[in-house]
Amino acid sequence: MNSIEVKSLTKKFGSFTSVNDISFEVREGEVFGFLGSNGAGKSTTIKMLCGILAPTSGDALVGGFSINKDTDLVKRNIGYMSQKFSLYNDLTVSENINFFGGIYGLFGNKLEERKSWVIRIADLYGKEEHLTSSLAVGFKQRLALGCAVIHEPQIVFLDEPTGGVDPVSRRKFWDLINELSDKGITVFVTTHYLDEAEFCNRIILINGGKLIASGSPKELKEEYIKNPVYEIDCSDIYKAVKVLENGLFTDNVTIFGNSIHVSLKSSPEFKVNQPENDIEMLNVFLEKENGLKVLRIQKISPSLEDVFVHLIESKK
Template sequence: MNSIVADNLTKKFGSFTSVDSVSFSVKQGEIFGFLGANGAGKSTTIKMLCGLLEPTSGDAAVGGYSIKKEADKVKTVIGYMSQRFSLYNDLTVGENINFFGGVYGLYGNSLKERREWILDIANLRGKENTLTGSLPGGVKQRLALGTAVIHRPEIVFLDEPTSGVDPVSRRSFWELIHSLSEEGTTVFVTTHYLEEAEFCSNIILIDAGRLIAEGNSKFLKSNYITNKIFEIRSPGLIELLDSAKKLPFVEDVSIFGNSIHLMVTSEIEEADDLKNRLESITGIKLTGIEVIPPSLEDVFIHLLEGKK
């Protein structure tokens, strides 16, 4: 069963097309990753799916309701959490929970039960009277997720939920997302941390408002990358990067920490062959070279560079 079906969703701001005929579908209970660079149209798409913005053309069914004609009904089946953790900093933890509970019509025992649940997942038991503004980012993030799903929505939209949060908190946040998905909640998440995209069961990538790749991470890696990728170490990394860009047998090259990833054309198969060619042409000594399996980052860099 599909939770979200987008059909040629388009949004124009004047003459600028932010989202251009994007179509995809999201199955119930899956974690769906929505990736793209800043300004690619991620937030605009999410805002349309949540009923915050009207599409210029096209439509989408969210939880079975049309975002164009039944925006009111859409709002009853979704939860939304933005990267800015829209909590009231001058209210206490308990007051924030009660407020969002009240907004979704929860009261009495059902509110109490959800409040306990949120306090548990955010590790805030006994801290109901703490001002939300004084909480650390990771805790705030979990509280924001808790309040976003206080009414047990079928679908939850997370707009870059992990930006600005430390790696440990990010990991435990993803565990929380998994447990939501296991309970049957559809999770639609945007992120620009590509290692997080590996946790998603399905991924789409958009660039300049257009959908350019779709599938799970394994499919993306095998389908879009056919040539070999080498990880290379060298004392003259930057010069190597610059000269390698101009070589005919190099497709993509980009820097990854203290190494560079180099995608070659199909004529090169062996590491030694590549090493000899590079050293003889550039005169720069390589200290290490090995074939590596492509990461999602390699896939996206390849796709985005390939377009240019």
């Protein structure tokens, strides 16, 4: 069963096309990652799917309701956590939960029950009367998520929920996402952290408003990275990148932190089918032919970052 079906969705602001004719489906209960760099069109798409922004053309069914025709029903049946999450900083934790519960018509025992749940998942036991402004960002994010799903929607949209937090809080937040998904809730999450995309069941990538790839992380790697990828640590990595880019046997060359990732062309004349030969060849090329000092060369499994770089580069 699909919980979201998007058909040729387009949004124009004047003559500028922010989201350009995208179509995709999201299955019930999956964690669906919506990836793209800043300005790719992620927030614009989410706002349309939440019934906040009218599309220029196209339509989507969210939980079976059309975003054009049944906008109110869409809004009532989803949870939405915006990029600048919508908590009130000058209210206490408890007041924020009461406020959001009230918007969704919760009161009495039901509200108390949901409130305990939010306090538990946000790790805020004993801090109910603290001002929201005094909380660390990681706590605020979990509180915002709790408030966004206080009415137990079957679909929740999270727009870059982990922006600007430390890795431990990010991991805790992802534990919560998985907890929701285990209950059968569909989680639609945007991010530009590619390591987070690895936790999603399926992802789509958009660039400049256009959908450029979709599939599970494994499918995307198999489809787009056919040739072996090597990680190289060496002296003068900028020089190394330059010479590798000009090498006849290399395909993609990218800097990752202090290392270089290089994928090789699969042409047999370069004997790249056996790792020993590849490593030997890269060693000779960098050390003997270009005077660099190689510290380490290792074959690696491609990451989604490799896929993304490959896709974006090939669209230029």
